[in-house]
Amino acid sequence: MALQKRTMGANGEMRGRSPTQDAFRRLFRHRAATVGAIYVLLLVIVALFVDTTIPAAIFGGEARPLIAPKHYAEVSFFERDLPPGTPGFPLGTDYLGRDILSRTLYGTRVSLAVAIVAATVALIVGLTYGVISGFAPSGVDNAMMRFVDFLYGFPLLIFIILMQALFKAVSRRGATGFVGMMVGIDKALGGMFFLFVALGILNWIGMARLARGQTLSVKQKEYIESARALGASNLRIVFRHVLPNIIGPCIVSETLAIPGYILTEAFLSFIGLGVTPPTPSWGLMISETYQGLRTYPWETLIPGAALATTTLAFNFLGDGLRDAFDPRLRGT
Numbered sequence: 001m002a003l004q005k006r007t008m009g010a011n012g013e014m015r016g017r018s019p020t021q022d023a024f025r026r027l028f029r030h031r032a033a034t035v036g037a038i039y040v041l042l043l044v045i046v047a048l049f050v051d052t053t054i055p056a057a058i059f060g061g062e063a064r065p066l067i068a069p070k071h072y073a074e075v076s077f078f079e080r081d082l083p084p085g086t087p088g089f090p091l092g093t094d095y096l097g098r099d100i101l102s103r104t105l106y107g108t109r110v111s112l113a114v115a116i117v118a119a120t121v122a123l124i125v126g127l128t129y130g131v132i133s134g135f136a137p138s139g140v141d142n143a144m145m146r147f148v149d150f151l152y153g154f155p156l157l158i159f160i161i162l163m164q165a166l167f168k169a170v171s172r173r174g175a176t177g178f179v180g181m182m183v184g185i186d187k188a189l190g191g192m193f194f195l196f197v198a199l200g201i202l203n204w205i206g207m208a209r210l211a212r213g214q215t216l217s218v219k220q221k222e223y224i225e226s227a228r229a230l231g232a233s234n235l236r237i238v239f240r241h242v243l244p245n246i247i248g249p250c251i252v253s254e255t256l257a258i259p260g261y262i263l264t265e266a267f268l269s270f271i272g273l274g275v276t277p278p279t280p281s282w283g284l285m286i287s288e289t290y291q292g293l294r295t296y297p298w299e300t301l302i303p304g305a306a307l308a309t310t311t312l313a314f315n316f317l318g319d320g321l322r323d324a325f326d327p328r329l330r331g332t
Contacts, residue, residue: 026324033320039313047109081296094289094299103280104306110269110281111262111310113192118199118261119254126204127243127250130211135219135238145212151205160198160264164273167194191276195268199261210253214246256318259311266307282307 027033082093084100091101133144171183171194186193218224219242227237266283268274275281282303289299 027320030320030323032316033324036313036316036320039309040317043108043112043310043313046105047112050105050109081292081299083296084298084302091302092296092298094285095292095296098278100285100299100302103285104282104303106280107282107285107303107306108310110190110192110275110279111265111307114195114199114265115258115261115314117196118203119258121196121200122204122207122257123250123254125200126207127211127247129204130208130213131215131238131242131246133208134212134215135234135242141212145209148205148208151202154202156202157264159202160268161271161273163198163201164194164268167198168273187276190279191274192279195265195274198268199264203257203261206257207250207253211246211250214249215242218242218245252318252321255314255321258314258318262307262311262314 080093080095080097082089084090084092086092089099089101091099091104093099094103129144129148133141136144167186170179171186182193224237224241227241232240265274266281266286269281269283270287272287274283277284285303286300286307289296293300
């Protein structure tokens with residue numbers, strides 16, 4: 001049995017560290033995870049304050065729209081395809097004269113929005129479904145999990161592509177009523193709303209299986225039997241005893257899944273089924289410029305580097321969280 005770590009209290013007496021404190025201590029000792037967490041924090045700050053962090057000097061002191069000029073004809077021919085280091089354009093411009101730095105920073109919003117929304121939806125829906133299935137009688141549990149097995153038969157990426165193609169067709173054709181309202185929301189969000197819907201439809205099934213397995217394991221513990229003996233209701237047992245003990249592995253699992261969500265969004269934008277131009281997305285920026293890779297490599301490599309470093313940062317953070325909250329490493 002691992003010995004509980006002890007620290008000196010303010011009054012001079014020894015007290016043990018809680019499992020949560022011990023987990024965060026191990027997390028901060030994980031150098032790659034710490035670097036990943038700092039990088040993700042910087043991305044969040046950029047996404048929140050990108051409107052105020054891009055100085056006017058980037059645009060040569062002119063009040064030019066950040067995402068794209070209103071009229072491409074107003075862009076001087078000599079402002080197109082400028083290399084990095086050009087005065088006023090630190091990372092150069094693309095084939096339409098749009099500043100690559102501002103579009104790359106704005107692309108952070110799309111990637112983080114997809115990561116947060118997709119992970120949150122998968123966590124909430126999957127956790128709720130899995131806990132209900134694991135805590136329900138065996139007949140209900142069996143029926144619920146057979147439904148999950150049925151959903152596993154759908155090829156996820158192809159299903160998402162078909163959903164996005166359908167949403168794009170509806171958006172182009174126009175609609176009224178509830179569908180028209182959703183189309184309006186999607187246009188207001190630059191094409192991200194339907195992307196959220198497509199990513200959230202099936203991505204929760206893996207979380208449901210994990211939550212169900214964790215629930216089946218926890219509900220056999222002695223403290224659950226003690227709570228039942230004391231007259232606690234099922235709802236109280238779930239919220240006071242089951243969820244606090246399974247939420248850690250579920251959060252770690254979703255953190256590890258975030259790079260997949262970001263790459264899926266980039267892939268969909270690359271093939272024209274993601275965000276709506278001119279909304280900047282790293283995948284869309286690569287799609288628009290990859291044909292000129294040999295002539296103007298910075299136009300493709302800069303958003304590609306941003307995409308690669310972001311997915312690596314989330315991977316490092318997820319690995320650190322997994323190691324930190326692994327009970328087998330507690331006390332080491």
